[in-house]
Amino acid sequence: MGFRAPWVSSFGLFLIIIFLFSANGVVEASSRRLLHRHHHGRGLHAAGFRPAKLFVFGDSYADTGNNKMNEASWKVPYGVTFPGKPAGRFSSGRVLTDFLAKSVGLESPVPYQGRNMEDRRFNSGMNFAYGGTGVFDTTVAYPNMTTQIGLFKQLIDDGTFSAADLASSLTLVTLSGNDYSAYTAKNGLIPSALQEFIVSVVSQLGTNLKQLYELGARKVAVAALQPLGCIPRFTAVNSFQKCNDTLNSLVGFHNQLLRKAVSDLNNQTASSTFVVVDLYTSFMSVLNSTDSTFVDPLKPCCVGVSSRFNCGTVDADGTKKYTVCEAPESAFFWDMAHPTQAGWRAVYTSLSAALEQQL
Numbered sequence: 458m459g460f461r462a463p464w465v466s467s468f469g470l471f472l473i474i475i476f477l478f479s480a481n482g483v484v485e486a487s488s489r490r491l492l493h494r495h496h497h498g499r500g501l502h503a504a505g506f507r508p509a510k511l512f513v514f515g516d517s518y519a520d521t522g523n524n525k526m527n528e529a530s531w532k533v534p535y536g537v538t539f540p541g542k543p544a545g546r547f548s549s550g551r552v553l554t555d556f557l558a559k560s561v562g563l564e565s566p567v568p569y570q571g572r573n574m575e576d577r578r579f580n581s582g583m584n585f586a587y588g589g590t591g592v593f594d595t596t597v598a599y600p601n602m603t604t605q606i607g608l609f610k611q612l613i614d615d616g617t618f619s620a621a622d623l624a625s626s627l628t629l630v631t632l633s634g635n636d637y638s639a640y641t642a643k644n645g646l647i648p649s650a651l652q653e654f655i656v657s658v659v660s661q662l663g664t665n666l667k668q669l670y671e672l673g674a675r676k677v678a679v680a681a682l683q684p685l686g687c688i689p690r691f692t693a694v695n696s697f698q699k700c701n702d703t704l705n706s707l708v709g710f711h712n713q714l715l716r717k718a719v720s721d722l723n724n725q726t727a728s729s730t731f732v733v734v735d736l737y738t739s740f741m742s743v744l745n746s747t748d749s750t751f752v753d754p755l756k757p758c759c760v761g762v763s764s765r766f767n768c769g770t771v772d773a774d775g776t777k778k779y780t781v782c783e784a785p786e787s788a789f790f791w792d793m794a795h796p797t798q799a800g801w802r803a804v805y806t807s808l809s810a811a812l813e814q815q816l
């Protein structure tokens with residue numbers, strides 16, 4: 458993530474287009490599918506899909522240590538819950554990758570950047586996700602999705618991973634919005650242009666998914682965009698009390714296109730390789746839950762003392778410029794963009810039945 462610029466305010470005609478693809482429609486449709494599956498399905502842990510390895514591409518929602526040591530993910534208080542010290546995750550602890558790995562019976566795969574450390578084995582696959590990245594180049598100097606896939610290809614070419622590894626593997630792909638924050642930082646928000654940009658982001662994602670298929674991946678879980686309008690960066694203006702529906706409608710448009718792209722790819726490949734991980738619905742249902750363990754669900758645990766500072770910022774003499782809540786396990790959001798470990802656990806619990814059914 459790392460949203461560096463707010464979306465600008467004028468939406469005009471664009472909204473009319475967006476409403477045709479309204480987020481509500483997406484949410485309702487997928488809850489219906491979910492109910493349907495519960496009813497006729499094999500039950501919560503029955504999927505029993507046991508891939509040999511897990512390969513991961515994307516951004517901070519999946520990264521488990523690829524960013525450089527000078528990034529927030531490697532600084533106190535990141536990692537306070539797990540592993541108890543900063544370890545390269547943009548959270549208090551475990552992230553989506555870790556929960557998915559566990560649920561399919563694997564250790565969380567080694568980050569690509571740590572592959573040369575002694576005693577590191579690649580038995581459970583590898584994680585190529587870099588915080589801050591997108592399908593296109595963003596504001597960070599880390600590999601975009603095409604380049605991440607290129608790194609994977611090198612390891613296939615040099616025999617680190619085999620065709621058999623691929624055929625029996627699971628792949629996770631996350632795309633959490635960095636393309637959009639980079640785009641709006643540079644261009645502002647011109648409605649017609651942004652609409653085109655959303656189309657091009659999903660189209661590029663489709664190209665990347667196809668590359669994974671061509672490399673031999675046969676089960677690929679692709680994250681839908683989470684409700685950006687609910688993340689603390691965009692709810693700070695109302696003291697973390699309500700989501701921004703306008704932004705969530707834009708997310709609905711992205712997700713609608715994503716579903717179409719995924720279904721077209723499955724059709725083209727005459728397979729059911731690609732599965733959508735519905736982060737939109739799962740975030741919403743956790744945030745909306747009435748019996749939630751999260752007392753003030755939109756409020757992040759770790760925040761800068763003013764808007765000039767972030768979670769983890771210290772000044773020149775080492776004084777903390779942030780505060781951390783007493784109980785990170787009762788907060789959904791960790792910082793301005795990322796869930797806590799407890800947040801990710803709740804999200805994963807919410808989506809696991811539907812996901813495991815499709816794997």
Ligand SMILES: *[C@@H]1O[C@H](CO)[C@@H](O)[C@H](O)[C@H]1NC(C)=O
Pocket residue numbers: 463464465466467691694701702703704
């Ligand atoms: C929603 O976000 C947009 C873009 O940042 C902003 O212009 C708009 O004022 C926000 N709406 C509300 C109700 O906060």
Ligand SMILES: *[C@@H]1O[C@H](CO)[C@@H](O)[C@H](O)[C@H]1NC(C)=O
Pocket residue numbers: 592593594601602603604661
């Ligand atoms: C990804 O990064 C590479 C290397 O910097 C660049 O050549 C390429 O154009 C980028 N791809 C996209 C789709 O932006």
Ligand SMILES: *[C@@H]1O[C@H](CO)[C@@H](O)[C@H](O)[C@H]1NC(C)=O
Pocket residue numbers: 724725
């Ligand atoms: C798949 O694509 C073919 C043509 O490419 C089309 O005729 C068919 O209706 C498509 N099936 C689905 C389920 O979309």
Ligand SMILES: *[C@@H]1O[C@H](CO)[C@@H](O)[C@H](O)[C@H]1NC(C)=O
Pocket residue numbers: 484738741742745
């Ligand atoms: C969350 O609750 C609000 C208010 O009741 C409702 O408008 C919204 O549709 C709900 N969202 C989801 C995903 O259930």
